Amino acid sequence: ALAIAIRKIGDCDIIVGGRQAIDGDTAQVGPQVAEKLGLTQVTYAEEILDVDKAVGKITVKRHIDGGVETVEAPLPIVITVNGSAASCRPRNAKLVQKYKRALGAQEKAAIAKEGTELAYAGLYEKYPYLNITEWSVADVDGDLAQCGLSGSPTKVKTIQNISFQAKESKTLTGSDKDVEDLIVELLANHTIG
DSSP states (O other), X not given: OHHHHHHHHOXXXXXXXXXXXXXXXXXXXXXXXXXXXXXXEEEEEEEEEEEETTTTEEEEEEEETTEEEEEEEESSEEEEEOTTXXXXXXXXXXXXXXXXXXXXXXXXXXXXXXXXXXXXXXXXXXXXXXXXXXXXXXXXXXXXXXSHHHHXXXXXXXXXOOOXXXXXXXXXXXXXXXXXXXXXXXXXXXXXX
């Protein structure tokens, strides 16, 4: 669905996504989008060092096991960002205020279904940017069989809940001696160090 929407938007140089979702933990969305669009991908990105549109390349610092790697790649590209990357810049307060009443058609329909009057209804005609565009599969000429759970390339066969049971426990007072003794014990059994 994301690849089809990006294709409809068109003319993208850099597509940025997170490293992985918190639900499936498969880290496959960004790479799948790149594959479906036929684009180069850089995963685990920490920083974009340079973008040279004249030459059509990007330089990215990425986190890998054992260190950091700097790579150059052609544009357009899909980049997935690692959790160790710098935080996003703060939101622009003026833009937050400007768009705070923005709603999509489904949200408006849900409000109408509740029988509640849409607050600030006149604003949506006066300021068209407050109407969030929503696309269906038909709007992007997508294949319904390739969307949603049935279209996912990832199939979860089983889910297990694992509960760890402590064989022993210790209660520490937080005193310097207790903390020092714990550190010595953790070093001795190679839990840390």
